[in-house]
Amino acid sequence: MKIILLCGLLALAQALPAVAQQKPLVKVKTKTKTKATASTPAAPDWAQTYAATIRPEELRAHLTVVASDAFLGREAGQPGQKLAAEYLVKEFAALGLQGPVTGSDNPYLQHFLLTRGSHAAGGYLQAGGQRYEWLSDFFSYGPMLSTFPTETVSQPVFVGFGVEQGAYSDYAGLDVQGKDVVAIMGEPQDERGRKLLKPNGRAADYWDSGLRKAVLAKAKGARSIFLMTFAPAEAFRKQGAAFTASLREPAFGLTTPGPAIVDTVREDLPAGIGVYLTSQELGLKLAGTTLPGLLEYARALGRAGKPVRPSFQPPAITIHLPQPQEQLTTENVLGYLEGTDKKDEVLVISSHYDHLGVKNDTIYNGADDDGSGTVAVLALAKAFAQAKAEGHGPRRSILFIAMTAEEEGLFGSEYYTAYPVVPLANTIADLNIDMVGRTDRKHSARRHFVNIVGSDKLSSELHRINETANRTYTKLELDYRYNVPNEPEHIYYRSDHYNFARRKIPVIFYTTGEHADYHKATDDVEKIEFDKLAERAQLVFHTAWELVNREQRVVIDSNKP
Structure with a gap:
């Protein structure tokens, strides 16, 4: 390094007369170069651009429909659930998502059968x-x-x-x-x-x-x-x-x-x-x-x-033990966004759209459980579809799934993971959203938070990606109270992500926990905090953006279920 420097100084000394004659020109060049460097625009942060399309007013517009009386509480196998499925199909199709289900009368619908048993005396x-x-x-x-x-x-x-x-x-x-x-x-x-x-x-x-x-x-x-x-x-x-x-x-x-x-x-x-x-x-x-x-x-x-x-x-x-039994048909709703150079690998983004239906002539609308997660999935699908339409689509494919029959026993996700439309070996992770529109009993209304469950159970890398996304963009309080060993409410096992996790697919479960209207007829749209719902959905977006665009899929390096 010293020899090179000495040679350079000798060359500069020999050239000094010529440089002196062109002194003003050198100054102009120097100023021009400095000015050009200072004015070079920074590369756009496309993640931030498309996350910003997730807005409270659009979430409200969707949820006003999904959690309306017209959908009769969306009980699996019942007419209200069918109406909700039709709405989701229409929205997925309008966004340009593909229907990936083969052998179905509708490529957006994965039909399956439930057995429903009614109580009978005399056992x-x-x-x-x-x-x-x-x-x-x-x-x-x-x-x-x-x-x-x-x-x-x-x-x-x-x-x-x-x-x-x-x-x-x-x-x-x-x-x-x-x-x-x-x-x-x-x-x-x-x-x-x-x-x-x-x-x-x-x-x-x-x-x-x-x-x-x-x-x-x-x-x-x-x-x-x-x-x-x-x-x-x-x-x-x-x-x-x-x-x-x-x-x-x-x-x-x-x-x-x-x-x-x-x-x-x-x-x-x-x-x-x-x-x-x-x-x-x-x-x-x-x-x-x-x-x-x-x-x-x-x-x-x-x-x-x-x-x-x-x-x-x-x-x-x-x-x-006598029991009248009947067969019900119900449906998962799937929308597929194809990636670019890594399209064979797929990220699943899920929620469940069913709820408790009608009980004693009262409609259980389930605005938070899980209307909030359902409309978040719609907003995420729109954000990624817009990114693709504008030339910034994901490298990996994304499968958006609105699950049915979660309330009856996680049956929609159990069926999907048993009969997937994309091989589970190609599924890199599941980001599951269930109840993200309210503030639970454990937090004050002023706090902007979300509970993170399962993020480190199978992949410490997935856990870090989510934390980095939050630190960089959304800056929410990440609460891990439901992620500790022997957690008494067993939240980790109570939503659709678990059927992916038990098949060794890394998951993150986003939720804000139970509140005073949990599983009650009073879980209605007017109680949803749409600004916070948008923030939480944006965190899911940023985590998803990194997962689908990074060079390597997340590594499974842990097993703590």
């Missing part, structure tokens, strides 16, 4: 010569399709506490495929009353959950599980009375379910298996033992420190 179970009544001696966790719509004879299998962790398995050596299993509530303990199964990173009460035992039983292939409580018959009846009203609500299930996915994490009623709580009396009868016999079994297990073979055998049972 019973007979065991050991005694009859036990539905909603008196046993009941389910929640509304569910009947496992025994016709009278059925069964030979149950006793599976101890119904748990499996590491080398400990109550299912070892047992064939429960298509059978009905009987399990004790609680966890196995040693002779000093200490739990045999160590937490190993799980919650201390992990196996106290009957739902987790049900998920495991389903994974083992069981048709149903009877969970034995230690409540005597009378106390059990009083406990069950609190569930009676909800158990008479309609139950739903996918008529054509996708391939089974073993999921031992989600704290929710698993589909495809009957889950029943029993009184102590019925539970002992199902196991084929007495209370002293059951206690001796538990003590023997504690002494051994591992599962032991019981000395008792469940008797054959007869069970009938």
